[in-house]
Every structure is written in C-alpha cells, then in structure tokens.
Amino acid sequence: MDRLQFIMPVRIVTEAGRPVTEIYDVEEALTFLQNWSGAPESPIYQRALNSCFAATIDQESADDARKAFMALARVSGILARDMSVPAGVLESETLPKPPGA
Template sequence: MKVQAFEHAIFVRDGKNSIRELECIDDALAFLGSWPQSRRGPIYQSAYRACQAVREERLHLDGARNALLCFARSAGVLEHAPVSIEPWMIAPRNGRGGILA
C-alpha cells in the first residue's frame, strides 16, 4: 500500500503541551483512533469515515483532509503550522532603530 500524504500537513494539539503533525492518512487515522470514545460525535465519525474511504480508494485525499480539518476545528484542537525562524532572519539590534551605524 502506498503512503497517501497530504499536500500540506495538519497540526493538532495532542494533550495540553504537545502538537502533533498529521502528514498522511495513516497519521490521521492514528490520531482519530486515539480520540476519547466519549468525545466521538457526528463530525468525528465523518472525518473517520472519510479517512477510511481514502484508504479504500473511494474518496480523494483532499476530501479526507477537509473532513479532518473540520473535525479538528470543531474539537478545538487545530493549530497553526509552527513557524521556524532561522538565525539569519533576525536583524541585529544596535542603536535606537535597529540599524547598524
């Protein structure tokens, strides 16, 4: 079976302090599988069924990604992609305006 990777990863809060990156259908199904039984409502079921349908080649990958985004947003666990700042992107702060004299 080929890995069915999303074009853009989805970031979700997994617990209080950790953020989980969902890059493919397998990641999404693992995340959904670990979701508490007591919190599995209709939006969860739609996302889970969409991911299963992609595995069975009955739905396009984008459909499952959209369903997963809707679920994460409604559950309040959707996170923005973390921003990586490289050292060369930070301007030195000399003087009042941060401009080298």
C-alpha cells in the same frame, strides 16, 4: 508522492502546553482518530473517521479526508492556532447545506 499523503500537514494540539503534532497523511489521521478519546459519538468525528477510511480504499481522495479531519480538529478546538484555513474550505464540512443547494 504517496496517494494518501496530505498536500500540507494538519497541525494539532491535543492539550494546552503540549507541543504541536503534525499529521502528514491519511493513515496518521486514521490512527489518531482511532486512539483519540475526544468525541467519538459526534457526527463530525464519524465523518472524519469514515472519510479517512474511505481514502484508504480509494473511495475518497486524501484531500477530502484532510478537509474532514481539519473540520473535526477545528470544531474540537485542537487545530493549532497557526494552521491556516482558506476561507470556505471547512464550512461545507460543518454547516448543513440549504435545500436546493
């Protein structure tokens, strides 16, 4: 398996009524992020972009990049409704950690 491939594709819907798009790997996620006009100034967008880029140069795992991309998709409202997210997976990406945690 390619080291940049996601264990499971991230399913997104960029506009209501449009078909679901499946993102299968870090490179597809990075391309999507670079072309997306969603929220490039937001910290969660920057985290997803940085994480995907870091994965391409072996500084982060594809799984970490997938989690960051999914967090952005969920917060931005483009994560497909049928996309299952295990409890606790995205909270660490979106919520600040309490001091001492």
